[in-house]
Amino acid sequence: MKQKGRASRQSEWLSVGEVAEWFGLSREQVHRLVRSGSFPTSMTPGGLLRFRRTDIELLRTLESNDQAPVTTIDEVIALALLGDVDAAANIIVTAARRDAAVAPILETLIGPVLRETGDRWQSGRLSIAEEHIIANVLGAALIMARPHVRAECNVGFAGVLALGGDEHEMGARLAQLCLESVGFQCVLLGRGVPTNELIAWCVARAPDVIVCSVPVTLDAVRAEGELRAIATSVGPHTRVILGGAGAARLQEVHPRVDVLFSLWELEAVARTFRDGTAAVRGE
């Protein structure tokens, strides 16, 4: 995609027309890319589609190198069903190096593969065993990719967990990889941590960032309680970040919590820590 025009710089949010102009696309092409999951989006309270400027700027940087994902969802599902963890990890690592960022491959391929897997399981096109195999292979691939995408610097310490108490914790693992790729030291607390232990951990470890992922199936009341406990137990320097497909279902989000809509945004926010650390060091 080529950048043609330049949209106005005033607003944090961009419209479909502005994004189309930035990439030299028609509005219909933008809508198609949104439907395919290639553009992270948000809705205004009035139901209008909006794009966060930082997401689009990061995408534009990547697009300027003419880099589209070459592996398809079907291919990843097929190799995952063969149990090929190495190939799945290789796809993530190769793309992360090519894009100089890990969020694009996670948002445009790994996330969509997981969601497609759920759809196929729900419609009977994949068995329970096959769904489990794909999730396990991708989970292992994310772990295998870590040392290869991790940045050498140390920009801060982060805790990452899944809220709501159910078994879905892949969102937390994706978030962990994003943070590590920009230089965070991460501890994955995973899922199902009792609230009192969460509080104790936050107090004892005083992380710079605590990232909470809310999966699509969640106990909203439990997730809200866990989030409140975290937000009120961390010190003032800790940034609390919330995201994931279930985040929109929470009725009450503590004012200390920043809600992000995508891994693109998370990576962009994490980079601001790195840039801040470099500035302090005078680099």
Ligand code: B12
């Ligand atoms: C893998 C999987 C499982 C695995 C989980 C393994 C694991 N270690 O996580 C297992 C097999 C255990 C499982 C179990 C179940 N599952 Co399941 N599962 C899935 C599946 C296929 C993928 C989940 C996933 O990882 N998605 C990818 C995530 C990461 O995507 P996401 O949340 O949209 O997040 C994206 C962004 O928001 C971002 N993100 C995520 N976190 C964060 C955080 C921050 C801060 C930011 C900025 C961004 C961010 O990253 C993602 C990138 O695109 C989904 C399908 C789906 N649509 O997701 C079904 C799905 C979630 N499961 C479902 C169901 C029903 C179940 C079971 C109830 C099935 C059963 N009858 O036993 C059980 C629940 C058991 C329990 N007690 O919890 C349903 C939920 C339906 C609903 N709407 O409630 C789904 C949607 C499948 C379906 N189509 O019906 N599941």
